[in-house]
Amino acid sequence: xxxxxxxxxxxxxxxxxxxxxxxxxxxxxxxxxxxxxxxxxxxxxxxxxxxxxxxxxxxxxxxxxxxxxxxxxxxxxxxxxxxxxxxxxxxxxxxxxxxxxxxxxxxxxxxxxxxxxxxxxxxxxxxxxxxxxxxxxxxxxxxxxxxxxxxxxxxxxxxxxxxxxxxxxxxxxxxxxxxxxxxxxxxxxxxxxxxxxxxxxxxxxxxxxxxxxxxxxxxxxxxxxxxxxxxxxxxxxxxxxxxxxxxxxxxxxxxxxxxxxxxxxxxxxxxxxxxxxxxxxxxxxxxxxxxxx
Numbered sequence: 075x076x077x078x079x080x081x082x083x084x085x086x087x088x089x090x091x092x093x094x095x096x097x098x099x100x101x102x103x104x105x106x107x108x109x110x111x112x113x114x115x116x117x118x119x120x121x122x123x124x125x126x127x128x129x130x131x132x133x134x135x136x137x138x139x140x141x142x143x144x145x146x147x148x149x150x151x152x153x154x155x156x157x158x159x160x161x162x163x164x165x166x167x168x169x170x171x172x173x174x175x176x177x178x179x180x181x182x183x184x185x186x187x188x189x190x191x192x193x194x195x196x197x198x199x200x201x202x203x204x205x206x207x208x209x210x211x212x213x214x215x216x217x218x219x220x221x222x223x224x225x226x227x228x229x230x231x232x233x234x235x236x237x238x239x240x241x242x243x244x245x246x247x248x249x250x251x252x253x254x255x256x257x258x259x260x261x262x263x264x265x266x267x268x269x270x271x272x273x274x275x276x277x278x279x280x281x282x283x284x285x286x287x288x289x290x291x292x293x294x295x296x297x298x299x300x301x302x303x304x305x306x307x308x309x310x311x312x313x314x315x316x317x318x319x320x321x322x323x324x325x326x327x328x329x330x331x332x333x334x335x336x337x338x339x340x341x342x343x344x345x346x347x348x349x350x351x352x353x354x355x356x357x358x359x360x361x362x363x364x365x366x367x
Contacts, residue, residue: 106342113137113335120332136336145297146305150340153301156219157283163224164279165272172230173260176237187234194227200292207293218293219301223283229275236271237264277348284345302341309334 107127112120116131124130140146171190175183203222204213212218241264249259265272287304294300300308 109335109338112332113339115332117332136332137339139333140336140340146302146337146340148298149300149302149305150344152298153284153303153341154344156216156301157280160220160223160283161276161280163220164226164229165276167225168230168233168275169260169265169268169272171225172233172237173264175230176234178243187231190227190230204292212293214294214296214299216299219283219289219299222289223279223286226279229278233268233271233275236268240271241267280348281345284341302337306334306337306341309337 104127108125111125111127111129113136114129114132114134115125116133116135119125119130174180175187177183207213207218207222212221245263245267246259249263254262284301285303287301287307290299290301290304291307
């Protein structure tokens with residue numbers, strides 16, 4: 075891209091595109107900065123609605139209350155646990171499905187792929203899913219938040235395309251000639267060479283699970299099984315987040331609105347920290363998995 079655009083002046087269309095992309099970036103960045111500023115501002119500043127994008131009368135009282143809470147911190151840990159478990163399980167299940175379907179010598183791989191793709195466009199709905207989970211005794215358990223999302227047809231197709239187009243068949247043929255079996259080929263050759271697409275799928279699954287709360291709302295009743303996003307949703311919906319945070323928190327100069335902002339930051343920052351480590355593989359996985367070579 076640098077060679078393509080080097081040595082020529084930007085045209086009017088380029089400036090228009092840059093302008094609109096900048097506006098789009100601001101719509102994502104400014105709300106985040108506003109919430110962060112609220113979480114770090116004092117009671118008087120938040121009540122007076124004078125906080126914009128920079129903390130006013132800087133204080134860490136809201137974060138202190140969240141850290142001392144007997145409810146929020148365990149739910150953050152629980153959300154991290156189910157996110158890690160679903161991500162690992164999803165990578166394993168998706169890769170085990172995508173690998174054989176990427177082999178051209180597999181009998182019936184096309185109808186099997188079409189059958190899996192059918193689930194991308196048609197589903198039974200919420201009520202049949204609830205009845206199924208009830209028959210499987212998954213309701214109000216941790217596993218109802220993990221197992222249903224462990225496999226995605228779209229992620230499988232992305233991984234299958236990567237296996238077919240980015241890893242030469244000669245590697246498998248050489249391994250077979252050396253006496254390697256299918257499991258050894260999969261775990262010792264294919265997976266190490268598939269870091270870009272694995273990172274891509276892992277990021278999609280982790281972000282989806284971390285930000286999800288609809289399944290917990292429908293399929294769980296225990297408060298201990300509520301992910302942080304559902305807890306945050308209830309706090310904002312009820313507009314009374316001080317109740318689960320009260321206790322030995324007297325003397326703090328914070329407000330419910332500032333507490334909500336602090337919880338938003340606790341729910342947002344962990345998943346944002348994952349992006350820098352996976353960005354390189356993420357971009358490569360998107361490109362290599364989508365372009366036939």
